[in-house]
Structures are given as C-alpha cells and as structure tokens.
Amino acid sequence: MTFTAEFFTFLTFTAVIMVHHCKAALPPPTELSYEWVDAFTANVTWKKPSGLQDGKVWYKYRLELGLPQSYVCVKSRHFLATLLTEETGSGNWTYFIWTVEDCNSQNESTEVRKIIRTLKPRAEVKDIKCIITGTREMNCSWIPGNPALKLSYRICGLTKELIKPLRECDQTYVGAGRYGCYLTADGVKNDICVSFATDTADTGMSTSKIAPMIDPPVLSVVEEEGDKLKLSWVHPKIGVNCSWTYTVCYKKCSHSEECHDYTTQGEPVFIPYDKSCRYEFWSSVKTHRYCETVFSERGKAVSIGTNEPAEETLTVISIVLPVILSVCIFLSCYCFRRHSAIICPVIPDPSAIFKDMMINGNKELKTTAGSLYTPVPEPIESCKVNPITDNLVVPLNC
Known part of the structure; x- marks a missing residue:
C-alpha cells in the first residue's frame, strides 16, 4: 500500500512538470524578413508561429549590441528601426526575436536571429562637424573617403510624417581639405539624420545623426x-x-x-x-x-603674462655668478703672467739691429773664411813580405 501511494505521488509530480514544460515551449516566429523604407529606417516583419492565433501572444525583440534585458515588447508582427552605420561602425545589424505569452511572462520561445544589411556597402566619412549658423541653418563639413559622396538629410524619427523622401543638400563647397554643405534645418529642436551616398549602387553609403555644434566662445x-x-x-x-x-x-x-x-x-x-x-x-x-x-x-x-624666474633662482644666481666670475679672472691673470713671454714677446729695436750688422759684419766674415774644412787622416796599415821557398805560396800578411 505504501509503495502504491509513493508511486502515485511520483507520477503526479512528473505529470505536473511535463505539463509545465509543454506550456512553456511556445513556437518561435517564422520567415523573418526586412525591407528598407529609406536610408535610415528598416521594417522587420515575420509570420505568426504555427498553432498560435494573432492577438493571443506577444513578441519581444532586441538588438545584439544592446544589453540582454534591453528588449522591446510588441503585439504586432513587425517593427520599424532606425539603423545608422556611424553608430555601430558597420553596415550590419543583428536582431533577436522570440514569442512570449505576455510581456511579463516567463513562458517564452527560443530566440530567432535576423541579420539586416545596409542598402549599399558602408562608406568612409571622417570628422563630421555641423555648426549652427542661424535659427534654421547649419554648416556641415566632413572628410570623405570618396569625393563623389552627396549629402541628404531629414528629421530623425519613425512616424509617417517624418519618413519621406530625403532632401538633398545643394549648397555645397570645398575648402581646406574638407567638403561641406549648408543645410536648412533646425538642429537644436530636432535630431537631424544625414546620409552620405553616391548615385551608383556599387559604391558605399554612410548614415549618422548630427551632433549640433556652435562656434567656440570668444x-x-x-x-x-x-x-x-x-x-x-x-x-x-x-x-x-x-x-x-x-x-x-x-x-x-x-x-x-x-x-x-x-x-x-x-x-x-x-x-x-x-x-x-x-x-x-x-x-x-x-x-x-x-x-x-x-x-x-x-x-x-x-x-x-610672462614667465619670470623664482626668487630662489635669483638668489642663487646673485651668489654663484660673482664667485664664478672671480675665479675666471684669477685664472686668466695667472695664465697671462706665467706665459707672458709667449703671449707678449720682446720686439727688438730695428735701428739697433741694423747698427750691429754694420759694426760686426766684417768680423763675422773673417771668422767664417779662416775656418776651412780639414779632412780627417786615414789610418795606414804596414805590410810584411815573406820570402818564397820550395814552390810554396806564402800569402802576404798585411
């Protein structure tokens, strides 16, 4: 009897768990797709999960770059998103979409991933500056990777009133290595989205939101x-x-x-x-x-102002400089006195030199004539001759 009761309890618990899991396994959205409404806005759509009715479930979606808890909950099977290349640094965005019983429920499906790609490859645009010059005027300039890029713009937003054909900037100029254009828009009260693109499809496009600037204060x-x-x-x-x-x-x-x-x-x-x-x-x-x-x-x-030496520096200079100067003067006097004969030699009087030549000239000539060269006598060795006897040859001994 005890075994039967325990077995029945086990079966009941298992059934409850299975029912809970079956209830939690909501089917995910299917056939995700997207289309670009304009250069900034993409419309993402999907079909309802199989076996479910519209209006009975909700859907959550989030951008991959965002935090896991930063999701949006909607009841419709589509959403509009503003996607700018300069905010992410790329031309691709990844969204995750899943089905939920309601926005606060833990009963969810698995996430389905959808990659959204830009209309054209991402173009390189550097150092975008838009300076407010009037109530509805802005001076935008940039450094393009492709000089053929054209600027188009509109007020950022997802409403039907804002999503309309872009306005092309026609007041362009070039100067100081930068390209520029004057926009007619109120950048203070509205966020302005701009697009840099070419007319051909095989080149790039860059989209961004203007950060309104003013000239530096004087x-x-x-x-x-x-x-x-x-x-x-x-x-x-x-x-x-x-x-x-x-x-x-x-x-x-x-x-x-x-x-x-x-x-x-x-x-x-x-x-x-x-x-x-x-x-x-x-x-x-x-x-x-x-x-x-x-x-x-x-x-x-x-x-x-100007940089002036500190008081300590002036004190040191006033003490050290005279000491160094005194030592230099002393060494200069010592060297001059020791080598005065070299530095300032005694120059004889020219008249005394001429008079001495006239008086002592003949004496020097006589002395020079009497001292003739006498050769040194060479030493003479004597030779002794020995008589010849019996056909013997006796050498001479010298």
Whole structure:
C-alpha cells in the first residue's frame, strides 16, 4: 500500500512538470524578413508561429549590441528601426526575436536571429562637424573617403510624417581639405539624420545623426587689481532657452593643464593669478545636461603674462655668478703672467739691429773664411813580405 501511494505521488509530480514544460515551449516566429523604407529606417516583419492565433501572444525583440534585458515588447508582427552605420561602425545589424505569452511572462520561445544589411556597402566619412549658423541653418563639413559622396538629410524619427523622401543638400563647397554643405534645418529642436551616398549602387553609403555644434566662445582675460584674473565670454545666442556650462583649461609656467567647469548666464568668473607665470587659456561651452545637447570645440588660446624666474633662482644666481666670475679672472691673470713671454714677446729695436750688422759684419766674415774644412787622416796599415821557398805560396800578411 505504501509503495502504491509513493508511486502515485511520483507520477503526479512528473505529470505536473511535463505539463509545465509543454506550456512553456511556445513556437518561435517564422520567415523573418526586412525591407528598407529609406536610408535610415528598416521594417522587420515575420509570420505568426504555427498553432498560435494573432492577438493571443506577444513578441519581444532586441538588438545584439544592446544589453540582454534591453528588449522591446510588441503585439504586432513587425517593427520599424532606425539603423545608422556611424553608430555601430558597420553596415550590419543583428536582431533577436522570440514569442512570449505576455510581456511579463516567463513562458517564452527560443530566440530567432535576423541579420539586416545596409542598402549599399558602408562608406568612409571622417570628422563630421555641423555648426549652427542661424535659427534654421547649419554648416556641415566632413572628410570623405570618396569625393563623389552627396549629402541628404531629414528629421530623425519613425512616424509617417517624418519618413519621406530625403532632401538633398545643394549648397555645397570645398575648402581646406574638407567638403561641406549648408543645410536648412533646425538642429537644436530636432535630431537631424544625414546620409552620405553616391548615385551608383556599387559604391558605399554612410548614415549618422548630427551632433549640433556652435562656434567656440570668444574668451576675454583681463588682469584685475590684486591676484585675480577676470574671465568673461560672449553668451551664445542660438535660441536655446537653457543655461550654459563653460569649460576653461589653462596652463601656467611649467605646471600641467588644469580644467574647471563654470555654469553661468554670462557673468564673469575669477581665478587666482600668479604674476610671475605666463598663462594660456582655452575654453569651450556646452548646454546643461537637462537641455538639448549643443556644444563647441576648444577655441583659440589666449595668453597673458610672462614667465619670470623664482626668487630662489635669483638668489642663487646673485651668489654663484660673482664667485664664478672671480675665479675666471684669477685664472686668466695667472695664465697671462706665467706665459707672458709667449703671449707678449720682446720686439727688438730695428735701428739697433741694423747698427750691429754694420759694426760686426766684417768680423763675422773673417771668422767664417779662416775656418776651412780639414779632412780627417786615414789610418795606414804596414805590410810584411815573406820570402818564397820550395814552390810554396806564402800569402802576404798585411
């Protein structure tokens, strides 16, 4: 009886687990596809999973580059996505899509992967800068890998009102190694998407979102009485109803660069000033983080003051320099006195030389004539002759 009860409990538990797993095994989406609506927007679609009815399940999708928990939950079997090549650094995007019972349910299907490719190969465009020059005007410039690239643009977005044929920029120019064009768009209130592409299909295309910029602020540095410097700027006027944050970087003497942020409405700021140092200032500006993002690059350097030696250096120089100078003078006098005969030899009087030649000239000639060359006598050896006897030849002994 006990065995039967335990066996029945085991079967019940197994059945519950199997039912749970069968319920969790939702079928994934099928036949994923996509089409490009324009240069920035892709429409991804799929068919409903087999055995399920529309409206009974939901779908989740996420971009591969995003975090695993950063997904979007929809009930329809399609979604629109803004895909820009310069945001990912490539021309391919991978999406994962799966079926769920509802957005908060753990009852999910396996993920299905779909790779989206750009309309054209990715083109190389470097250093895109778009500076706001008016209420609805922007000056965009760039360094292209292909000079034949043309710029087209529209306001970024996924609504039907925004997804329409792109506007081609026709006010182009070339200068200083950069290509440029003047856009008619409000880059402060709207995000502007731009496309760089050629007319032919076998060349590349680059898409990106404009980061609106303004010209660097003109920095004024004035020396105040005491030990302060007064810094002031011309407040930007581009229609941004927001406070500005100024970043000031400066170097003094041999110190490393130092940067500070100041949030002002145009009033000046003061910094400590060391008059023995030369200061170099750079400044940039950006909107507050809770406002539309508008910023500038660093402006031209503004310098003030000169580098002067420190008091310790002057003290050392005033003591060491006289000592070195005295030693040099002493050594110079010593060397001059010791080698004075070489440095300043005694030059005889020319008249005395001529008079001595006239008086002593004959004596020198006589002395020279009496001292003739006498050869040294050579030594003479005597020879002894021996008589010849009986056909013997006796040599002479010399």
